[in-house]
Amino acid sequence: MILRLILGALVSTAALVAAIYTSGGTVAPxxxxxxAAFVVIAPLGAALAAFGAAGTLGAxxxxxxxxxxxxxxxxxxxxxxxxxxxxxxxxxxAAxxxLLIQIMTMYDLEDPSAIGAHLGYSLxxxxxxxxxxxxxxxxxxxxxxRKALAAAxxxxxxxxxxAGDGSATRxxxxxxxxxxxxxxxxxVIYVAFWGGRLFPLLNPPSVIMxxxxxxxxxxxxxxxxxxxxxxxxxxxxxxxxxxxxxLRYAKASFRYLAASSMASGGIAFLTGAAYFLQGLxxxxxxxxxxxxxxxxxxxxxxxxxxxGLPLKAAACSRLAVLDKRP
Amino acid sequence: MTDEERSESLxxxxxxxxxxxxxxxxxxxxxASIPGGRLPRAAAGAGRLxxxxxxxxxxxxxxxxxxxxxxxxxxxxxxxxxMLAIAAAPGGRPxxxxxxxxxxxxxxxRIGMTGLPSALEVIRDSLNPPREKGASR
Numbered sequence: 001m002i003l004r005l006i007l008g009a010l011v012s013t014a015a016l017v018a019a020i021y022t023s024g025g026t027v028a029p030x031x032x033x034x035x036a037a038f039v040v041i042a043p044l045g046a047a048l049a050a051f052g053a054a055g056t057l058g059a060x061x062x063x064x065x066x067x068x069x070x071x072x073x074x075x076x077x078x079x080x081x082x083x084x085x086x087x088x089x090x091x092x093x094a095a096x097x098x099l100l101i102q103i104m105t106m107y108d109l110e111d112p113s114a115i116g117a118h119l120g121y122s123l124x125x126x127x128x129x130x131x132x133x134x135x136x137x138x139x140x141x142x143x144x145x146r147k148a149l150a151a152a153x154x155x156x157x158x159x160x161x162x163a164g165d166g167s168a169t170r171x172x173x174x175x176x177x178x179x180x181x182x183x184x185x186x187x188v189i190y191v192a193f194w195g196g197r198l199f200p201l202l203n204p205p206s207v208i209m210x211x212x213x214x215x216x217x218x219x220x221x222x223x224x225x226x227x228x229x230x231x232x233x234x235x236x237x238x239x240x241x242x243x244x245x246x247l248r249y250a251k252a253s254f255r256y257l258a259a260s261s262m263a264s265g266g267i268a269f270l271t272g273a274a275y276f277l278q279g280l281x282x283x284x285x286x287x288x289x290x291x292x293x294x295x296x297x298x299x300x301x302x303x304x305x306x307x308g309l310p311l312k313a314a315a316c317s318r319l320a321v322l323d324k325r326p
Numbered sequence: 327m328t329d330e331e332r333s334e335s336l337x338x339x340x341x342x343x344x345x346x347x348x349x350x351x352x353x354x355x356x357x358a359s360i361p362g363g364r365l366p367r368a369a370a371g372a373g374r375l376x377x378x379x380x381x382x383x384x385x386x387x388x389x390x391x392x393x394x395x396x397x398x399x400x401x402x403x404x405x406x407x408x409m410l411a412i413a414a415a416p417g418g419r420p421x422x423x424x425x426x427x428x429x430x431x432x433x434x435x436r437i438g439m440t441g442l443p444s445a446l447e448v449i450r451d452s453l454n455p456p457r458e459k460g461a462s463r
Contacts, residue, residue: 003395007402014406022413204412212409219401224392 008220009135015212023205043089063140097125120278139220152249179306206295217260251315258308265300
């Protein structure tokens with residue numbers, strides 16, 4: 001888990017940095033490190049106040065243990081509460097950082113050229129906080145649910161391929177056709193309104209951000225085995241042989257992937273907005289920064305519409321059917 | 327036999343059964359957990375429990391083949407390489423502002439830099455039509 005977490009966070013962070021550089025921006029290490037320290041240390045203080053050092057470390061230990069063993073309910077609940085608090089405290093710290101930098105800006109109002117830079121920098125705690133929550137606390141929380149539903153990983157994988165092949169094929173076909181229809185609708189309307197320009201959706205910084213940031217999150221969270229188990233549970237759910245634990249895990253896993261994609265869009269939007277504000281007055285910077293913000297968010301919404309929401313809803317519906325079965 | 331002795335004897339038998347079950351599960355490659363505490367150790371002293379049993383990873387504890395470090399490394403390295411390839415590709419830098427057909431030029435041609443103020447003026451004028459000279463109140 002620790003290796004997947006570190007490599008996943010590395011891929012996601014590298015995606016954000018690459019998106020910033022390809023959109024023409026630069027990252028200032030010292031202010032970034034200061035903002036990062038603030039949004040990491042302040043929430044840890046809140047966690048220490050709530051759970052103490054032993055409770056906070058215990059939550060990290062429960063999530064990072066490499067063994068896929070069942071956590072008991074109390075242990076899973078305590079660890080989950082710790083990561084929920086850390087995520088929310090990170091959001092609060094990001095808001096506080098934004099306000100503090102805005103208040104500092106008020107001392108420099110006599111220099112109009114500094115206002116844009118300060119406004120842009122004030123968004124950095126929010127960007128870094130969202131990255132920390134998406135790359136650290138969300139995967140750790142997912143790891144807790146993975147351990148609590150460890151039975152999902154005991155389902156015989158061979159059964160998914162044997163019985164009900166026709167049903168599984170129909171399910172895949174239905175998913176591909178549905179997602180294709182949604183994609184086609186978006187493309188046709190976009191092309192019709194934008195006079196044939198579909199290319200802007202392939203803006204390289206946005207593609208890097210929206211392809212590799214969620215990929216890093218997926219690696220840190222469910223990982224290849226978790227995704228395989230989730231898809232297997234959906235296939236098995238088609239002919240009623242999925243386990244409740246399998247479908248619950250699939251639901252948690254697809255919810256994680258959909259949230260990760262939307263978080264990537266949000267982070268890209270905030271980053272684009274920050275660099276747009278920093279470059280106020282330089283008209284050549286408007287296009288790349290706006291593109292990073294808007295195109296990335298558009299890709300996130302498109303992914304959510306075509307892939308994230310249907311997969312999560314499919315897991316929910318199969319789980320509802322299974323729960324009602326006597 | 328006193329009540330306390332009887333109670334301890336029953337507990338000892340219970341834990342011995344649990345430990346035997348755990349050993350059976352571990353032999354079958356399934357999850358094995360044994361209760362801790364004084365009594366089980368006493369049962370272990372009777373030769374029913376091997377000390378190595380709790381540390382033996384069960385089937386459930388083994389990571390999946392897809393979660394092996396090598397697979398994780400390969401995936402992360404492939405992602406980083408693909409990212410670098412996209413960033414370094416010719417035309418990787420966006421051309422929104424500096425190309426005549428870019429997005430900014432297109433926005434300029436459609437709404438223009440004065441588009442928004444003009445639209446606001448139209449709305450303001452429609453809400454408060456300018457009065458003609460000499461119009462009565």
